Amino acid sequence: MRADRLVSLVLLLRQRGQLTADALAKELEVSPRTVLRDIEALSAAGVPVYAERGRHGGYSLLPGFRTELTGLNHDEALALLTAGSGPSEHTFGLGTALASAMRKIVDALPEGHQNAANNAAQRFLVNPETDLLSRRLSQDSLPDATLRVVRRAVLAGRKLRIHYASRGQPPQWRTVDPIGLVTVRDKGYLLATESGTDRTMRIARVHAAEELAEPAQRPDQVDLEHIWAQRCAEFLSEGHIPVQVRVSPARRDDLLDMAEAVRAEEPEPDGWLRLEATFQDLWHAEWALWQLGTDAEALAPPELRASLHTRAQAVADRYRDTPEPEPIQTQSVRACPLQE
Structure with a gap:
């Protein structure tokens, strides 16, 4: 250290x-x-x-003193500097380590290329904190000390005792066997097992953590991508509702941002898209489609169409028979002649 x-x-x-x-x-x-x-x-x-x-x-x-760190060419250093420019470097508590690595990368370049690499990296922006519509993007945050404990247990293959708050429940101490860490859209997840049962836990809900001396029960070879795909499939099959929806191509990405997943997609003759999207529940689907206004239409399930119709009718009733505003009283002002 x-x-x-x-x-x-x-x-x-x-x-x-x-x-x-x-x-x-x-x-x-x-x-x-x-x-x-x-x-x-x-x-x-x-x-x-x-x-x-x-x-x-x-x-x-003293002027002229230089450490000898070699092995990176200009494009390699630029790639690493760009990858480290986004906000996600703090997801697993590696922000300080990344800052140190970036300094070493810059110093590894020939002296004449250091400014060029820094200037080039400043022209790339990865995952800014807000999108084009000025919406601030959510990002998981957790004290670095807790993240270090979680990360160390994952890498060392030891059991982990965490003070974890499941959705809608108070935090409680649980002992898990960590498998790996995953970050998706600046949200971190701990993949683990608990008494042999698969667990996918949001890192942001870990209030405290302790690394135990006992080895974790986990396979020697781990394919995190395969495990994550399995967990996603299980998540989408439990407690979620499928929705058939038509959407304007201009709002497709907005719909994808709000849905849990899209299982099928095909174009329609009028240029719109028909999608089968998955939402958490009926309220989530209603909220998401309401954001799209007339650029989307829910086709199924019937109760979703009914709830959107009820909401639209209530809004229409609210704005029916709106009183006309009184005219604004103005005073005439004599124009000042132009000065030649």
């Missing part, structure tokens, strides 16, 4: 120039006292770190 921190400290000074102990401590997530000890260790190892005293002082490296 300290060796990684020392490398990060050197890279920060190389790439940003002079920094105070407080600024270094904030970047490395340690105390200023720890930074001072690290600088003393670097100096003792022959790294040319020197201090500038005074109000605008700080720590710097």
